[in-house]
Amino acid sequence: MITLNRDAPDTLYQQLFNYFKERIVSGEMKPGCRLPASRVLADDLQISRASVVNAYDALESAGLVVSRVRRGLFVVDKLPVLYTEWMLSDGDFIPSTVAAQSTAQEHQAFISFSTGSLPIDFMPVEAMRRAINTILDRDAGAALGYEPTEGHKPLRRAIADQLHSRGMSVTADQILVTGGCQQAIDLAVQSLVPPNGILFTTDPTYVGLIDIARTRNLELITIPWSERGIDLNMLENIIQERHPHLFYLMTTFLNPTGAVLSMPQRRQLLALTAHYKIPILEDGVYDGFDYEETPLQSLCALDDSGLVLYASGFSKTVVPGTRIGYLISSKQLHKRISRVKQAADVCTPGLNQRAMTELLRSGLLINHLEKVRHACKIRRDALLAALNRFADGVWHWNTPSGGLYVWIEIPSTGPTAADLHQKAAQLGVDFAIGNSFSPDAAWPYHLRVNFTSYPPPVLEEGIHRLWTAWQSFAL
Ligand SMILES: Cc1ncc(COP(=O)(O)O)c(C=O)c1O
Incomplete structure (x- = not known):
């Protein structure tokens, strides 16, 4: 008999998750044992079906149960090693x-x-296997040759389409496919900041940007980002003193704090940097990975000065190992940055680009x-x-x-x-x-x-x- 307590600090779905987890781990519910259908259990317990479905999803993502098409949820044959090693009787x-x-x-x-x-x-192993097999069958040797430095054209189109759905009106010609978002940032920095030049960022900031500044001998100046957002007064004062070559920042889910720059601050920042003609490099590698809110428009979507570059990729939301990222810039800058990319590594591996195109186009993603x-x-x-x-x-x-x-x-x-x-x-x-x-x-x-x-x-x-x-x- 399952007893749930509506006044307990744990939500109903957490209580239900714990109830099943304890029985599965203790062996009371044996491998192959079927869990009650969510609708039936919800009715029996007089709770919403969503609570049961959430608990079942949590059990599944914990590796304790497995769903079989049209048959329901079953206790797994073998518990994840973490449970077998750590659980106490x-x-x-x-x-x-x-x-x-x-x-x-x-x-x-x-x-x-x-x-x-x-x-x-x-990681989407099955989807990737299918995508790679499709590519090799369809494109044969072309899948294994060089690609244009700017990137595989269908991938650039697919990325442009994805960005349109986020309110960014970019064309495929503005997109440079890179080896991950890290290379997109590095190429932008190399192209816009001269040796010993000045790079601005927020504090805290992405650790990979600090590495780039150090290895390329750039002066890195930081602007505090607190609970109240970025200190824009301080930013303006420092711009006047030290006119930077580039301002790098993440506007959404800042790594490490998870902070999101508010819409008023986005607009003020754009007005400020446009006034002083400071290019911005916006890192959107976590964009699209929201849990509840409708995402705010990126600086790149809001900008009409042409001074915003946007770096992103698929590492944080899909697969890091294929190293597919991209950089969006104005058409003139795009040419210059592509030359730097060509000097760095000629092109991003074609098989990976084509597989990512397939994933994007198939809807599997x-x-x-x-x-x-x-x-x-x-x-x-x-x-x-x-x-x-x-x-x-x-x-x-x-x-x-x-x-x-x-x-x-x-x-x-x-x-x-x-x-x-x-x-x-x-x-x-x-x-x-x-x-x-x-x-x-x-x-x-x-x-x-x-x-x-x-x-x-x-x-x-x-x-x-x-x-x-x-x-x-x-x-
Ligand atoms: C903010 C930020 N930008 C860029 C990157 C690099 O991403 P990629 O693996 O696509 O090069 C990371 C990776 O941790 C990141 O957190």
């Missing part, structure tokens, strides 16, 4: 004393919150993205619930409306994030240290945690370990 998770044991098994069960991508079990987004949202909520459970009122964090990360602030009276990182690693968990997202190491008490890599119970265990590590400093 007398409770949910291993206690921290067990977690601290340094054994080969424990190493395998290390929980890494530090990654910058989706987990590999979210839309379905895939929907599923991944749904699973990630469940994971985000699970991580936030775990933070609430352990660290409520002591640590502070945001609720990101998209992207992959939660940005956590720990009290400055305790260990720094770097100290915590060392201790946490001993307990089998890590995260990205806040200081890495600032050229001035301005975030010593911040942690960036990727919430997409594990199913909810593992996220909870990871936060438990982090909390235990943090508490150990007070002992």
Whole structure:
């Protein structure tokens, strides 16, 4: 008999998820056991069907059940290794004393919150296999030859179509296909900022931009981005003093904080940079990965000065390994930047470009993205619930409306994030240290945690370990 408590802090779907999870992991529900149909269970429990469907989706993304077409949901034959290794017979998770044991098994069960991508079990392997086979059958040797430096034309058209649906009226001629978004940023920087030139960015900012500035010997000047947004007064003062060659920023789901630049700030920023004729490089690599809100229009969509370049790609939402990114710029700039790309690597691999075109054109990607987004949202909520459970009122964090990360602030009276990182690693968990997202190491008490890599119970265990590590400093 399932008993749900409407007054409990956990939502109904979380309670239902926990109910089934406990029975599956304990072996009470055996492999192959069928779960009740969602409609029937919802009626029996007098709850909405959506709560049951959400709980079932969470079980599926945790790898505990599998759906069989037209037959329903079944307990998997083999539990994910994380469960078999970590679950205890007398409770949910291993206690921290067990977690601290340094054994080969424990190493395998290390929980890494530090990654910058989706987990590999979210990669569209089947769709990619089909796409590559189709390409090789259809295009034969052409799929394995050089492509134009600007990119495979059908891919550029498919990207332009995708961007039109986000309100960006770009043509295929403005799109340069690059080796990931990272290369798009690097090419734009190389083309617009001379040696020893000045690059502006926000603080915090994307760590890969800091790397580019350092390896290319550029002066990187930062403008604070706080809860109130970007300090535009400060930006204007610094522009007047140090007229930059380029201003790089992410407007949506800033990596690491998840912040989104408000619409009024987008407009003010555009007016300001147009006034001083400062080109902007907008990084939109997480655009389209929203969990709830209608996305705001990008600077590139709002701009009418021709001074905004837009870099993005498919690494964060689909596959990082095919290295398909792109850069949008005005037609004149496009020519110049294409020459820099040609000098760098001639072209982006054609097979990957054609496979991505196939994925975009077939509609498979839309379905895939929907599923991944749904699973990630469940994971985000699970991580936030775990933070609430352990660290409520002591640590502070945001609720990101998209992207992959939660940005956590720990009290400055305790260990720094770097100290915590060392201790946490001993307990089998890590995260990205806040200081890495600032050229001035301005975030010593911040942690960036990727919430997409594990199913909810593992996220909870990871936060438990982090909390235990943090508490150990007070002992
Ligand atoms: C903000 C941002 N821009 C660009 C990139 C690079 O993306 P890609 O893997 O497509 O080169 C990343 C990867 O973490 C990122 O977070």
